[in-house]
Amino acid sequence: MNKQNVKLDATGRVDVEYYVRLAHEQRSEYIAEKTAALFAKVKSLFQSAPVGKFSPSH
Numbered sequence: 001m002n003k004q005n006v007k008l009d010a011t012g013r014v015d016v017e018y019y020v021r022l023a024h025e026q027r028s029e030y031i032a033e034k035t036a037a038l039f040a041k042v043k044s045l046f047q048s049a050p051v052g053k054f055s056p057s058h
Contacts (some may be wrong), residue, residue, distance in 0.1 A: 009015040 007018050008014045009017075
């Protein structure tokens with residue numbers, strides 16, 4: 001990113017609040033994606049296990 005692309009506030013300074021909000025949104029999206037992937041992986045582990053494997057034998 002160069003100086004021409006930097007978002008400025010009304011006073012001409014770098015709009016720090018904008019970048020903090022942007023970072024928060026991106027971080028939240030990333031965490032949501034990784035959490036969904038983790039749950040999908042755990043779910044697939046339980047679905048692929050044979051049903052009788054965890055039952056006690058008599």
